Amino acid sequence: MDELLREMEGYAALHHVPIINERGRQAFLQVVQEARPHRVLEIGTAIGYSSLLMAQHGAADIDITTLELSDERIKVAQGYIDRSAYADRIHIMGGDAAENLLKLQMTGQKFDFVFIDAAKGQYVDYFHKIQPMLADKAVILADNVLFRGYVKGDVPTPRRFKTIVKRLREYIELVSQPPYVTEILENGDGLAVTRRLDT
Numbered sequence: 001m002d003e004l005l006r007e008m009e010g011y012a013a014l015h016h017v018p019i020i021n022e023r024g025r026q027a028f029l030q031v032v033q034e035a036r037p038h039r040v041l042e043i044g045t046a047i048g049y050s051s052l053l054m055a056q057h058g059a060a061d062i063d064i065t066t067l068e069l070s071d072e073r074i075k076v077a078q079g080y081i082d083r084s085a086y087a088d089r090i091h092i093m094g095g096d097a098a099e100n101l102l103k104l105q106m107t108g109q110k111f112d113f114v115f116i117d118a119a120k121g122q123y124v125d126y127f128h129k130i131q132p133m134l135a136d137k138a139v140i141l142a143d144n145v146l147f148r149g150y151v152k153g154d155v156p157t158p159r160r161f162k163t164i165v166k167r168l169r170e171y172i173e174l175v176s177q178p179p180y181v182t183e184i185l186e187n188g189d190g191l192a193v194t195r196r197l198d199t
């Protein structure tokens with residue numbers, strides 16, 4: 001497995017695929033290991049790197065549904081997943097995540113762990129769509145919420161990032177209000193760890 005993960009890191013570096021970065025990875029793994037999730041929803045598969053990390057560090061009966069838009073990345077991800085011990089535990093849903101979240105809602109499934117790591121401007125919408133699918137004590141992770149240091153602090157935001165930064169601030173605001181509580185781990189690009197207070 002470690003060899004496969006190293007190979008994927010090499011592929012990601014060569015093809016500029018933004019997998020969870022080395023600094024954020026430790027914090028990510030710590031949260032996964034503490035939660036030991038059974039039923040995971042991931043938004044943003046890329047090449048399957050974080051899916052495989054969660055499979056390796058989650059519960060023995062883990063089942064992961066992961067959403068990805070790019071056909072090319074789905075093909076690469078499926079290839080890696082098929083070479084792992086988790087081929088029957090990771091299911092990729094191709095297409096736009098917002099549409100697939102609505103389809104998943106219809107199935108009545110519940111998830112105890114959600115990893116949001118796709119279109120940063122859509123995190124608020126994703127969060128609204130996953131709420132009905134959260135199991136009690138669910139943990140929701142969202143990556144890149146500090147986006148290059150522009151979301152918090154006084155660093156002026158370049159014009160081209162203003163909308164993303166505004167929307168990430170809205171996301172942090174949303175998940176910081178009851179019944180949710182959120183801790184932001186500042187390693188990497190900022191990982192928001194959200195839990196419901198009342199479950």
Ligand SMILES: C[S@@+](CC[C@H](N)C(=O)[O-])C[C@H]1O[C@@H](n2cnc3c(N)ncnc32)[C@H](O)[C@@H]1O
Binds near residue numbers: 019044049051070073
């Ligand atoms: C940061 S990467 C995911 C990295 C992966 N979670 C990891 O750490 O290994 C974000 C992925 O989200 C996908 N994505 C972007 N917009 C999307 C959308 N609307 N629906 C589904 N996937 C989307 C991108 O194609 C990209 O592969």
